Amino acid sequence: MIGSAERYIDGTTRNGVMNIFDKGFAPAEATIRYMDGDYVVLKPGTFVRCAITGKPIALDELFYWSVDRQEPYADAEAAHTAFERYGRGV
Numbered sequence: 457m458i459g460s461a462e463r464y465i466d467g468t469t470r471n472g473v474m475n476i477f478d479k480g481f482a483p484a485e486a487t488i489r490y491m492d493g494d495y496v497v498l499k500p501g502t503f504v505r506c507a508i509t510g511k512p513i514a515l516d517e518l519f520y521w522s523v524d525r526q527e528p529y530a531d532a533e534a535a536h537t538a539f540e541r542y543g544r545g546v
Contacts, residue, residue, distance in 0.1 A: 484500070485504065486502065486515060490523050508534040
C-alpha cells in the first residue's frame with residue numbers, strides 16, 4: 457500500500473521533487489543562450505518572455521528567436537516586427 461508520499465519501485469520517495477501538477481508549483485522565467493537552430497538553458501525555468509509583445513512563451517513552444525540580439529519571439533509576426541524595427545543584425 458502506498459502512503460502519502462509517492463514511492464518508486466526501489467522504495468525511495470520523491471521528497472522535494474516538484475512538477476507542474478504539484479500544488480504550489482510556480483512557473484519561473486528561464487535564461488537562455490540562443491544559437492543557430494538551438495538554444496542552451498543557462499538558468500532553468502518554464503518560459504521566456506517575448507522581446508516584442510512581453511507574452512510568456514513556454515520553452516516547448518519556443519520556435520522564433522534572434523541569435524544576434526539574443527531575444528525570443530512569441531510568433532512569426534513578432535519576429536517580423538523585430539526585423540522591421542532593428543534589421544537583421546545587432
